[in-house]
Each structure stands twice: as structure tokens, then as C-alpha cells.
Amino acid sequence: MSYVVAVRALCEFTARQGDLDLRFTPSPTGQEGIAGHAEVTARRGPGYQAEVSLSGTHGPLLVRGRADGYDPAANLVEEIKTYRGDFERIPANHRHLHWAQLRVYGHLLCQKLALDEVNLALVYFDIARQTETVLRETQSAADLAALFAAQCERFVAWAEREMAHRDARDSALGALQFPHPDFRPGQRDLAETIFKANSSGRCVMAQAPTGIGKTIGTLFPVLKAAPQHQLDKVFFLAAKTPGRRLALDAAGAITRSAPLLPLRVLELVARDKACEHPDKACHGDSCPLAKGFYDRLPAARSAAAGAGMLDRERLRDVALAHDVCPYYLGSEMAKWSDLIVGDYNYYFDLGAMLNGLTMANQWKVSVLVDEAHNMVQRARAMYSAELERGALRAARAAAPSYLRPALDKVSRSWPVPGVGPYEVAEAPSDKLLDALRGAGAVITDYLAENPAPMDPALQRFYFDALHFGRMAELFGDHSLYDITRNGAKDSTLCLRNVVPATFLKPRFAQTHCTALFSATLSPWNYYADMLGLPADAAWVDIASPFVAEQLTVHVAANISTRFQHRAASAVPIATLIARQYHEAPGNYLAFFSSFDYLEQVAALFAQLYPEIPAWHQPRRMAEAEREQFLERFTPDSSGIGFAVLGGSFGEGIDLPGARLIGAFIATLGLPQMNPVNEEIRKRMQAIFGSGYDYTYLYPGMQKVVQAAGRVIRTESDSGVVYLIDDRFGQREVRELLPRWWHVDQITRSGS
Numbered sequence: 001m002s003y004v005v006a007v008r009a010l011c012e013f014t015a016r017q018g019d020l021d022l023r024f025t026p027s028p029t030g031q032e033g034i035a036g037h038a039e040v041t042a043r044r045g046p047g048y049q050a051e052v053s054l055s056g057t058h059g060p061l062l063v064r065g066r067a068d069g070y071d072p073a074a075n076l077v078e079e080i081k082t083y084r085g086d087f088e089r090i091p092a093n094h095r096h097l098h099w100a101q102l103r104v105y106g107h108l109l110c111q112k113l114a115l116d117e118v119n120l121a122l123v124y125f126d127i128a129r130q131t132e133t134v135l136r137e138t139q140s141a142a143d144l145a146a147l148f149a150a151q152c153e154r155f156v157a158w159a160e161r162e163m164a165h166r167d168a169r170d171s172a173l174g175a176l177q178f179p180h181p182d183f184r185p186g187q188r189d190l191a192e193t194i195f196k197a198n199s200s201g202r203c204v205m206a207q208a209p210t211g212i213g214k215t216i217g218t219l220f221p222v223l224k225a226a227p228q229h230q231l232d233k234v235f236f237l238a239a240k241t242p243g244r245r246l247a248l249d250a251a252g253a254i255t256r257s258a259p260l261l262p263l264r265v266l267e268l269v270a271r272d273k274a275c276e277h278p279d280k281a282c283h284g285d286s287c288p289l290a291k292g293f294y295d296r297l298p299a300a301r302s303a304a305a306g307a308g309m310l311d312r313e314r315l316r317d318v319a320l321a322h323d324v325c326p327y328y329l330g331s332e333m334a335k336w337s338d339l340i341v342g343d344y345n346y347y348f349d350l351g352a353m354l355n356g357l358t359m360a361n362q363w364k365v366s367v368l369v370d371e372a373h374n375m376v377q378r379a380r381a382m383y384s385a386e387l388e389r390g391a392l393r394a395a396r397a398a399a400p401s402y403l404r405p406a407l408d409k410v411s412r413s414w415p416v417p418g419v420g421p422y423e424v425a426e427a428p429s430d431k432l433l434d435a436l437r438g439a440g441a442v443i444t445d446y447l448a449e450n451p452a453p454m455d456p457a458l459q460r461f462y463f464d465a466l467h468f469g470r471m472a473e474l475f476g477d478h479s480l481y482d483i484t485r486n487g488a489k490d491s492t493l494c495l496r497n498v499v500p501a502t503f504l505k506p507r508f509a510q511t512h513c514t515a516l517f518s519a520t521l522s523p524w525n526y527y528a529d530m531l532g533l534p535a536d537a538a539w540v541d542i543a544s545p546f547v548a549e550q551l552t553v554h555v556a557a558n559i560s561t562r563f564q565h566r567a568a569s570a571v572p573i574a575t576l577i578a579r580q581y582h583e584a585p586g587n588y589l590a591f592f593s594s595f596d597y598l599e600q601v602a603a604l605f606a607q608l609y610p611e612i613p614a615w616h617q618p619r620r621m622a623e624a625e626r627e628q629f630l631e632r633f634t635p636d637s638s639g640i641g642f643a644v645l646g647g648s649f650g651e652g653i654d655l656p657g658a659r660l661i662g663a664f665i666a667t668l669g670l671p672q673m674n675p676v677n678e679e680i681r682k683r684m685q686a687i688f689g690s691g692y693d694y695t696y697l698y699p700g701m702q703k704v705v706q707a708a709g710r711v712i713r714t715e716s717d718s719g720v721v722y723l724i725d726d727r728f729g730q731r732e733v734r735e736l737l738p739r740w741w742h743v744d745q746i747t748r749s750g751s
């Protein structure tokens with residue numbers, strides 16, 4: 001049996017030394033790197049071979065990779081590296097690593113073509129200036145073979161440990177039993193769905209009700225399928241921290257129930273949360289945990305690999321015990337972990353680390369996307385970019401004089417907004433994009449010369465400008481380019497992604513299986529279209545374990561919550577809430593479309609019914625206040641909590657039993673009708689022929705169903721939901737309600 005390792009991974013393991021040094025961040029994105037490689041190879045003559053696949057063995061190792069280019073006429077192998085900034089400041093240990101990679105390719109090519117010697121060239125391509133700096137050497141095949149052997153020898157012991165780990169992992173996973181005595185109702189169906197999707201290698205969208213134990217119901221079958229389908233890694237991606245915590249808890253339950261299972265679990269945490277020295281920069285001259293990072297990494301990596309569960313706290317302990325940065329140790333351990341738990345962005349955003357590693361190492365991965373109804377909004381944000389005129393002015397004020405001409409050029413290229421507050425333009429002008437590129441290049445140079453932390457205003461504009469430039473290169477029908485006027489002097493330019501499918505589609509294709517699951521994924525075509533799921537993706541609606549008798553659903557069809565009717569609706573809504581409370585005292589949540597509306601009804605309610613306890617969500621809420629709001633819902637308490645739909649209490653909270661016995665939803669949750677949403681509607685109409693539904697109705701009803709889903713959490717719960725608006729009586733709206741809320745159960749009522 002051989003251990004397959006990519007050339008790059010081999011060299012990163014064996015040839016990295018010295019300090020962690022990220023002075024050159026932001027490095028080129030993956031897209032820029034690809035474009036840079038294409039530019040260099042396009043400059044080469046006929047006969048030049050790009051992307052030459054090479055492989056070779058040493059003991060149990062099978063080393064493979066693709067040399068960037070080979071010129072047979074010159075017998076020259078090229079390794080192309082894209083960079084930004086001053087070439088002279090690329091750290092020596094980075095170049096050392098690049099040479100190591102190139103020499104491995106040189107050896108593999110000598111073997112393949114039976115060469116006695118080969119010319120090697122390291123081509124550094126400056127992304128901003130589009131210029132090349134080339135370093136050359138000539139090596140004999142014998143010397144390269146010796147270097148390769150030495151390199152491999154330094155990796156063999158680790159590779160053997162990895163193979164033993166994989167054997168033990170897969171044999172334990174093959175025998176894995178569900179960690180609880182039995183599946184909950186619905187949970188087995190969900191688990192079977194996920195297992196089958198992994199067996200067939202198809203993506204799946206699973207709508208599964210709350211309360212059935214979705215986290216373990218999805219994690220268990222993927223792990224169980226891993227040995228049979230030779231999965232290298234499982235990524236569990238969640239929109240929010242509680243989802244990640246549940247996944248870590250589920251992984252803990254699985255490993256506790258299988259003592260022979262050596263599963264390596266890693267929690268990925270954002271850099272600002274994992275950083276031990278927020279006042280320092282990530283290089284050895286500034287941060288003690290970056291100094292000598294690669295020299296201490298082998299011992300830290302070895303300890304981390306033996307730790308099993310590497311949640312945030314455990315990873316920090318291991319890192320600090322070895323004096324290395326916890327965040328970058330986490331990035332390293334992503335290469336060696338079996339189950340990685342993190343935010344969506346680690347796999348789906350533009351330069352996503354887990355996607356980059358998957359591609360570079362040709363991993364076979366299975367991805368679980370928790371609470372996947374959040375994906376549309378989150379992915380839109382990942383692929384949108386904004387530039388503010390005010391931020392440009394602040395950056396100029398903070399910038400040293402050397403940078404000001406470049407920023408002034410951006411200012412002169414800034415589009416003049418029309419007379420209205422909002423307009424959609426065709427695309428950013430070349431003049432603006434050139435000016436942004438120029439400013440990005442000089443700031444990068446400046447950064448390279450001045451490694452001290454940058455002024456926050458300048459840094460913000462710099463990162464915004466780079467991101468805007470990248471998204472402008474990817475601009476298409478999936479996005480709008482709009483200009484919003486902010487007062488007399490300012491405007492905001494936005495490349496606003498509205499259909500993330502274009503960007504996500506390849507990400508799904510690069511997995512063995514992606515399973516997206518949530519309690520609200522209806523209608524499936526909306527999510528499939530917006531996210532770009534493959535044509536053969538399955539959609540499964542798991543039957544609810546709850547029965548209609550548990551939930552009484554009323555439609556207050558005599559009330560309109562439309563903006564123009566809100567003042568008139570306040571009394572009927574307050575009366576309705578009070579009547580229900582007096583009939584069945586207990587804890588209720590009442591949801592509204594905005595804080596204004598909430599405050600209006602809450603104030604009236606307090607005035608009319610002072611005897612009923614009531615509390616409401618303030619406009620700004622610290623974490624502690626959020627907890628206090630929820631703590632008022634006890635099994636023995638009673639009262640009304642007023643909240644905003646789509647806010648902190650509309651999803652992701654669990655108030656079982658008497659902690660919550662009912663909800664009033666005084667809105668269809670429709671996004672506000674404003675110029676931006678109207679432009680989105682037009683684009684949705686043009687692309688999908690479904691402008692209103694895709695822009696307003698489906699996103700709104702998803703929030704309504706999520707909020708109503710707070711009431712019934714277990715099979716012993718019972719409660720009531722009031723859907724307050726006449727439009728809830730419409731057939732097309734009712735069709736978006738969960739199937740187990742029998743439609744004939746809906747009655748018309750009001751004040």
C-alpha cells in the first residue's frame with residue numbers, strides 16, 4: 001500500500017523552516033494565481049508544455065503533482081509563483097520552499113524522460129505589474145535524485161503514522177454503531193438519505209424538521225460511509241457558532257461510543273478569535289508565536305495529531321505548549337484531520353482554505369451544510385464587494401504622502417452619481433478599475449517596505465479595493481453594479497451578487513457529496529437555482545415526527561400588516577394576543593417585521609393589558625441581554641416576548657415544553673420593497689422568470705416557518721401559532737407552510 005502525497009504538500013512538510021511570515025498578505029487569490037500562471041505560460045513559445053503531470057515513488061510514498069511548465073527545446077522546467085509587492089522582500093524561507101518544489105519536479109521529469117540533467121527556473125510573476133523575475137539553475141539527474149530521496153526520508157515516518165491512522169480510523173468507522181440506543185422518529189430517514197447520497201456520490205438537499213437530531217443524524221452516516229467510499233475528509237459547515245458546537249458535541253458522542261475510533265476532529269476558528277497577540281503582526285519580528293514557528297511546528301503537529309478532539313480550547317492548549325500560533329496550527333491541522341468543523345466560508349468563499357486544500361491534495365471530501373437556508377444570503381455576501389467614498393477619503397487622510405497620488409486617481413475615477421439616491425450601472429469603468437489596481441499596487445509596495453501595522457482606515461480601504469477589483473473581474477449576470485448616494489458628498493459602489501450559483505456550482509462539483517439540510521428548504525427549486533446545485537441533486541423532505549394535533553394554526557385573515565395598514569392593525573393584534581393569553585396563559589413570542597412596528601404594538605399592548613407580563617427585543621442587544629430575554633421563558637413563567645422576525649429569536653433558539661407554547665407572526669417576512677430589492681426582483685425575473693417569489697415571497701416565508709418552528713420542539717410539545725395577515729389565506733402562501741400543519745387545520749380568526 002502506498003501513501004499518496006502531492007509535491008507541494010511534501011515540500012511544505014519537509015522544507016519549511018524558520019518564522020511564519022505573512023508580511024506579504026494579502027497574497028494573490030486563487031483566481032489571480034490561475035490568471036497569473038495563464039499569463040506566463042501564454043508568453044512562452046510553441047512546443048511549451050503547461051501543467052505537466054509527474055509522479056514518482058520512494059519506499060511507501062507515491063509523490064505526484066503538476067509542474068507548471070516544461071520547455072523541451074531548452075530542457076527547462078519552470079515553477080511559477082505569483083506575488084504582490086517587492087520581490088526582494090519575499091522571505092528566504094519562502095524561496096527555499098519554492099526551490100524544494102522545483103527540484104522535486106526536476107527529479108520527476110528526469111526520471112520520466114530519462115534525462116541526465118535539467119535546467120530549472122523559478123519564475124516570480126508580479127500580479128500588479130505583470131512582470132517576471134526569473135531565478136535559474138542547472139542540476140544533474142543524480143543530484144536531484146539524492147535531494148528527492150532525502151526529502152522523502154524526512155516524510156516517511158509521518159506517512160507511515162498517517163497510513164496506520166487511516167487504517168485504524170476506517171476499520172473503526174466500518175464497525176461504527178449509532179451512539180444512541182435508537183434513532184428518533186425522522187432521524188433514521190435523514191441518516192439513510194445522507195448515507196445513500198454518499199454511496200451514489202450525488203448532492204442532496206434534505207428538508208428535515210427541527211427536533212429530530214439533525215446534527216448527529218447527518219454526521220453519523222457520513223462517517224459510516226467514509227471507509228467504503230474512501231473519503232479523505234468530512235467538512236461540517238455551519239452558519240453560526242451554536243451549530244459548530246452541536247457538531248463538536250455530536251462528534252464527541254460518536255467517539256465516546258467507539259473507543260477504538262481514533263477520529264481527528266478540528267474546529268476552525270476565525271483568526272481574530274484565535275489570535276493570542278491582537279496588537280502584533282503575523283511575522284517573527286513582531287509576534288513571538290510566529291518566531292521560529294516552522295521549527296517548532298513538527299512537535300506541535302505531532303502532539304495535535306494525537307489529541308483526537310481539537311476544539312478551540314484544546315487546540316490553544318497544544319499550540320501554547322509548543323509556543324506556536326493557535327490559528328496557524330489550526331490551518332496546518334486541517335491537512336491532517338478527519339472531520340473539520342467550521343463556518344461556511346472555509347469551503348465556499350472566494351479564497352476558501354478547505355477548498356484550496358481539497359484541490360491541491362485531490363482529497364475526496366464529503367461536505368455537510370447545516371441550516372442551509374442561510375446559504376443564499378451568506379454566499380451573496382461572500383461574492384459581493386463594496387467601496388465607500390467616505391472610506392476613500394478617510395484612507396487618503398491617513399495615508400503617507402507617497403500614497404496620495406494613487407488614491408487621488410481613484411477619487412478622480414469615481415463615478416458621478418445621478419440625481420436619484422440609487423442607480424444601477426452596467427459595470428465599473430476601466431478607468432476606475434485601473435485606478436484601484438494602481439492604488440492596490442502602491443499600497444502593497446508600501447506595506448512591504450513598512451511592515452508595521454497599517455492605519456485602520458487605510459487598511460480597510462486597501463482590503464476593500466482589492467476585493468472589489470477581484471469581484472469586478474468576475475462580474476456577470478449573477479451580480480448588479482449599483483451606486484447608492486449617501487448625502488451630498490458620498491456614494492457607495494457595490495458589486496452586489498444576487499445569484500451565487502455561478503460561484504458555488506464548481507465547489508459542489510469538487511466534492512464527492514454535499515448534503516445541505518435545514519428545516520426550511522422549500523421550495524426546492526428556489527434553493528437549487530440560487531445555489532447552483534447539480535442537475536442530478538436529490539431533494540428529500542423528511543416526514544415530521546410531529547402531528548397536526550400538536551399545533552393549532554390560526555390565520556387572522558381580517559388583519560392586514562401591510563405598511564399602510566400598520567397603525568390600524570395595532571389594536572386588533574394586541575387584542576388577539578391578549579385573548580389567546582387569557583384563554584391559555586403561558587409563554588408566547590410575537591414577531592413583527594420591524595422594530596418600529598414591534599414598538600408600536602408593544603406600547604399599545606402594555607397600555608391596554610398591563611396585567612400581562614411582556615418584554616421586548618431592543619434595537620441593539622448585547623449577548624448578555626439576549627440571554628436575559630431568553631431566560632424569561634421558564635417552565636413556570638408566562639408572558640409575551642415581542643421580537644423582530646429574522647432577528648436573534650426567529651431561529652436557532654430552543655424553548656421546549658412550557659417554555660414556549662405559542663407564537664404570533666404579524667408579517668409575511670417579505671424583504672422591504674426598496675430600490676435594491678426591486679432591482680434584484682427584475683434580475684430574478686430575467687433569469688428565473690420568478691421575480692416576486694424569488695425576491696420577496698420565498699425568503700419571507702422561510703423566516704415565518706423558522707419562527708413558527710420555535711413552538712413545537714419535541715413530540716410531547718403542543719401549542720398554537722397565529723399567522724396574522726390576510727395573505728396567509730392565499731393558496732400560494734399556504735403551500736409554503738410545512739406539510740404536517742394540515743391545511744384544514746387552519747381557521748380564520750381575528751379580533
Ligand code: SF4
Binds near residue numbers: 020280281288325
Ligand atoms: S498569535 Fe496573532 S499575531 Fe501572532 S501569528 Fe498568530 S494570529 Fe498572528
